[in-house]
Amino acid sequence: MVRGEFLIANQLKNRRVSEFTKVGLRNFIREIVNNIVIEKTRGIINDFSRENYHPDALFVRLRPGSLGGKARGLAFLMMLLNSEFDNCDFPNVEVQIPKTIVIGTNEFDQFMESNNMYEIALSDETDEKLRDKFVKTKLTDSLKEDLEFILKDLKGLIAVRSSSLLEDSSYQPFSGIFSTYMLPNNHPDIKVRLKQLCKAIKLVYSSPFTKLAKTYAETLGQIIEESKMAVVIQKVVGKEHGDRFYPDFSGTASSYNYYPFATQMKPEDRVAHLALGLGKTIVDGGLNLRFCPKYPTLIRSINPKILLYNSQNEFFAINLNQKVEFFEKTDNPFLSKFNLDIATSDDSLKFIADTFDYDENMLKSSFTGEGYPVITFNRLLNSSLFSLPELITRIMEMGEQSMGCSVEIEFAGNFGQKQDDIHNFYILQIRPFLEHVEHLTDDFEEVDKEKILLHSVKVSGNILRQDIVFIKPDKFSKMKTFEMRDAVNKINSKLVKENKPYILIGIGRWGSKDRYLGVPVKWQDINGAKVMVEANLKDFQIDFSQGSHFFQNIVTANIGYFHINYSSKEEFIDWDWLEKLKVVEDTEFVMHVITKKPLTVRVNGRERVGSVIKPD
Secondary structure, three states: OOOOOHHHHHHHHOOOHHHOOHHHHHHHHHHHHHHHHHHHHOOOOEEOOOOOOOOOOOEEEEEOOOOHHHHHHHHHHHHHHHHOOOHHHOOOEEEEOOOEEEEOHHHHHHHHHHOOOHHHHOOOOOHHHHHHHHHOOOOOHHHHHHHHHHHOOOOOOEEEEEEEOOOOOOOOOOOOOOOEEEEOOOOOOHHHHHHHHHHHHHHHHHHHHOHHHHHHHHHHOOOHHHOOEEEEEEEOOOEEEOOEEEOOEEEEEEOOOOOOOOOOOOHHHOEEEEEOOOOHHHHOOOOOEEEOOOOHHHHHHOOHHHHHHOOOOEEEEEEOOOOOOOHHHOOOOOEEEEEHHHHHHOOOOOOOEEEEEOOOOEEEOOOOOOOEEEEOOHHHHOOOOOOHHHHHHHHHHHHHHHHOOOEEEEEEEEOOOOOOOOEEEEEEEEEEOOOOOOOOOOOOOOOOHHHEEEEEOOEEOOEEEEEEEEEOHHHOOOOOHHHHHHHHHHHHHHHHHOOOOEEEEEEOEEOOOOHHHEEOOOHHHHOOEEEEEEEOEOOEOOOOOOOOHHHHHHHHOOOEEEEEOOOOOOOEEOHHHHHOOEEEEEOOOEEEEEEEEEEEEEEEOOOOEEEEEOOO
């Protein structure tokens, strides 16, 4: 008490030495002191030193300098949860951030200068040669020694993530542009684990200088060499299932819903996306569950066959047995994709799936391992496990009030063994969410349908354009989307060189990493487009995904966006008129045409209705 250690003293005061063995007494005192140390380090940024390092410290800064956007958001989250979040409202769920270690930007500056990396970084070298050059360089001996010291206690899977100064800013969030590497961190030799970690750090350092990052920065008018990079080393959320590791659920949530999918919903009612396994499914534009936190049970009113068709059928996990030496050759080599049969054998669907009955054409509550699973997350949305919609809303409100703007979060979680157990919810990231400010067309009068090329009720933008690049609907095949991407890339390159922005029309999702959901373009493949259209066909109807990083970058770059739903009576594209225009280039799957006079892209931003009007 005299030394001011009241918390420790109060726990010791009423206990007697006679209650313990010598070893038991020592362990009891050590556990009390340990818990107090952890509590004192919670909610603050702890600067690393070997003398004072505690393995259970939640947030550690390993090197000085800026934390970068992503790490700054995590530190903000930690402090917010520690000071403002009341866990009493959610007694059966533990809310926290994962253990985080940050290498500040000073180390990046030293790395770039001591290895003379700016010359190759700012050159036109291929991404493969760029990464190879970065991997062959050296990190400082002191950093490697400190990393090895930390790895002695840092057990389990880790994510090595970028945290650039440009990342997660209020106006250019750079979503998914820079690299993240998931490492099993399970080799018995700590030197091998250290080598893999150092390689991942150097690859993160190289990511601002890839073709993708440079192209996107150019679109936003940013100077990429001004982007200093911090690195986040973060414990991966999940459970071990044999040789696989993944969370029971992951997701994203945004303050603003660009495309409400029910009449009672408003854009400010927020939107969230959920998936089984790692969040790569969502941010890459794969199939996932989209819902509104204010109206979470509306999904029950959707036709069961539509739910089945759009239900997640694959998930991402970390392969614990993957042996990779040269993982600079590929992105995330330790990640693997698995089908739902594997999730069924892992017993991962019991809390998140329902069963589709083909005989009765209906969904039956819960999934026991028989029949076809449909991932609905009904137990999370109807609060029988815990109230995920309410929890998301609470965290979003805290973030919005503290940041003074709309926000977006990424999260993941694990269920307890039983329904009444404590469940874990981890917030992985928070960032400002850029609301797209549409230009309003004041004179949005009625136009004859014959004069409209396409019409949608899910739009943003207000532009004039003459060049149109589109996927031929009669040639579209989800087995040929790589060929379509290559054709779009070639036409885009020509139009960018000629400084001719254009309208881009595709089938399914643009930018999806799943080739069967649309054309898997990257930013440099379509960076000249100023209007993007995603259309469905009668036999290919894919729900759009505003939870993906690709979509966020479309919004950031102020690109007009239309989604054309085939089954909607309001929305359409006049494909016949398109094919009669003057042809500039005609490939097997893609056509580039041009009009004599500009088309008018018109949007009522308030009503989210828009059209592309044919020229007179």
